[in-house]
Amino acid sequence: MKTxxxxxxTAICSLSFSYAQQxxxxxxxxxxxxxxxxxxxxxxxxxGAIDFxxxxxxxxxxxxxxxxxxxxxxxxxxxxxxxxxxNESLVNHLKDPDFFDVAKYSEAILKITNVTYxxxxxxxxxxxxxxKGITLPIxxxxxxxxxxxxxxxxxxxxxxxxxxxxxxxxxxxxxxxAIGFEVTLNLKKLDE
Numbered sequence: 001m002k003t004x005x006x007x008x009x010t011a012i013c014s015l016s017f018s019y020a021q022q023x024x025x026x027x028x029x030x031x032x033x034x035x036x037x038x039x040x041x042x043x044x045x046x047x048g049a050i051d052f053x054x055x056x057x058x059x060x061x062x063x064x065x066x067x068x069x070x071x072x073x074x075x076x077x078x079x080x081x082x083x084x085x086x087n088e089s090l091v092n093h094l095k096d097p098d099f100f101d102v103a104k105y106s107e108a109i110l111k112i113t114n115v116t117y118x119x120x121x122x123x124x125x126x127x128x129x130x131x132k133g134i135t136l137p138i139x140x141x142x143x144x145x146x147x148x149x150x151x152x153x154x155x156x157x158x159x160x161x162x163x164x165x166x167x168x169x170x171x172x173x174x175x176x177x178a179i180g181f182e183v184t185l186n187l188k189k190l191d192e
Contacts, residue, residue, distance in 0.1 A: 024057040026069070030186040031055070033071060040174040046090060051075035053107065055185070057151075064115055064123070064144070064151075069185075071108040073100050098166040105132045113137075121145070125153070131162040149187040156180045 031052050038045035055069030076094055081087040095102035114126040126139045140155035156178045159165075166175070 020060075021065075022059040024059055024064075024067075025188045026052065026055040026057070027186045027188040028052045028054060032182075032184045034182040035076075036180040036182075038176045038178070038180075040176045045080075045175070046078055047080050048076060048078040048091075050077070052185075057185075057187075058112075063117065064112075066115070067112040069110045071110070073102045073106050073108055076100070076102070099164055101132055129157065129162075132164070134162045136161055149189075151185045152183065154180070154182045 028051065033050045033052060034047065035050060036045060036047040051072045053070040053072040056067055057064050058066035060066075073095075076091060078087050078090045078094075081090055094100055097104070100108075109128075109130040111128045111130075112125055113128055115123050116126075117123045121144050123142050123144070124139060125142050126137065128135050129138045138155070138157060140153055142151055142153040144151050158177050159179045160177050164179070
């Protein structure tokens with residue numbers, strides 16, 4: 001009886017260790033979040049970047065199973081307008097209430113809720129994205145490079161779902177409802 005009990009306790013302990021969760025912090029200085037917005041009726045648009053404030057993955061066993069990432073909306077930049085006044089004007093416009101309302105909502109949050117794997121390096125991520133205080137589910141494909149300790153993804157969202165509802169008065173100058181994001185997340189090295 002004692003032997004069976006000891007075997008049962010050993011089995012439970014080994015299961016607990018094999019499914020233990022680990023928090024993997026991202027290196028915000030080496031991770032990138034690029035955005036792009038296109039015009040609806042002709043080619044062109046704007047693009048820029050936003051900084052991560054912090055973030056981490058949850059690793060269970062050998063796979064990523066969750067994570068949470070905070071985005072500093074005050075850091076939004078525009079990279080395609082080289083004229084300083086024009087650049088500042090667009091960035092200020094993006095921070096206005098009809099876009100991201102940064103004075104009221106200074107952070108956006110992406111929280112991974114589930115991950116399904118196609119193979120060891122390709123996955124579909126299900127997440128909740130909070131922008132302007134509105135949390136909605138999204139899903140996107142991602143790829144992991146274990147050697148570089150890096151995850152990359154590209155996806156688009158419908159800005160109207162989050163109340164980013166700027167509409168141009170000029171039909172030809174209207175911007176698309178889609179906002180594109182290109183993300184590279186690099187893990188913080190253990191010795192840093």
